[in-house]
Amino acid sequence: xxxxxxxxxxxxxxxxxxxxxxxxxxxxxxxxxxxxxxxxxxxxxxxxxxxxxxxxxxxxxxxxxxxxxxxxxxxxxxxxxxxxxxxxxxxxxxxxxxxxxxxxxxxxxxxxxx
Amino acid sequence: xxxxxxxxxxxxxxxxxxxxxxxxxxxxxxxxxxxxxxxxxxxxxxxxxxxxxxxxxxxxxxxxxxxxxxxxxxxxxxxxxxxxxxxxxxxxxxxxxxxxxxxxxxxxxxxxx
Numbered sequence: 001x002x003x004x005x006x007x008x009x010x011x012x013x014x015x016x017x018x019x020x021x022x023x024x025x026x027x028x029x030x031x032x033x034x035x036x037x038x039x040x041x042x043x044x045x046x047x048x049x050x051x052x053x054x055x056x057x058x059x060x061x062x063x064x065x066x067x068x069x070x071x072x073x074x075x076x077x078x079x080x081x082x083x084x085x086x087x088x089x090x091x092x093x094x095x096x097x098x099x100x101x102x103x104x105x106x107x108x109x110x111x112x113x114x
Numbered sequence: 115x116x117x118x119x120x121x122x123x124x125x126x127x128x129x130x131x132x133x134x135x136x137x138x139x140x141x142x143x144x145x146x147x148x149x150x151x152x153x154x155x156x157x158x159x160x161x162x163x164x165x166x167x168x169x170x171x172x173x174x175x176x177x178x179x180x181x182x183x184x185x186x187x188x189x190x191x192x193x194x195x196x197x198x199x200x201x202x203x204x205x206x207x208x209x210x211x212x213x214x215x216x217x218x219x220x221x222x223x224x225x226x227x
Binding site for chain 1: 118148150155156157158159160163203205214215216217218219220
């Protein structure tokens with residue numbers, strides 16, 4: 001296991017379409033995080049999973065966004081009816097059972113909404 | 115609510131120079147503070163993590179300090195190299211059940227050969 005992976009790396013879509021991103025965390029990590037990063041800004045927290053439970057959601061996560069982690073392993077982030085303002089880098093991170101563990105980030109999925 | 119600020123937004127130095135990047139945070143009840151590196155269009159690479167009970171961490175040419183009372187952290191890079199050119203982000207974690215991380219906007223570093 002070489003780290004957190006994300007798929008796809010790039011996604012171009014037309015406004016109004018639905019998109020789904022996948023994150024595979026480091027295998028022994030039970031905590032998983034989604035962030036969004038726009039140009040020139042630091043990442044902003046979107047949501048957090050501990051095992052399969054989604055324990056916190058940011059107000060940034062509108063009703064068009066949904067995230068799942070069905071078996072406590074990989075996670076998906078779906079955006080419905082995409083808008084141009086959704087264009088950003090979506091980053092996934094994972095960490096271990098000890099809350100002092102550092103978060104390990106994936107390479108991100110860059111979304112462009114035309 | 116934790117707010118994290120990084121100054122300057124950009125920094126350009128000649129190769130070989132020692133430099134300090136600054137990070138300030140508003141909530142002194144910070145759980146830990148991390149420094150990350152981000153290359154253009156890429157994800158984040160963790161550099162150093164300082165727990166709230168620690169004052170500094172070192173890794174190679176990097177040294178990070180944490181002063182909770184003043185709400186400040188610094189990242190010291192010794193003998194800078196062109197390969198150090200990247201954006202450096204600091205991030206504070208809140209106390210509590212999990213690491214809710216708040217990032218600064220980053221300092222874009224350019225090391226000129």
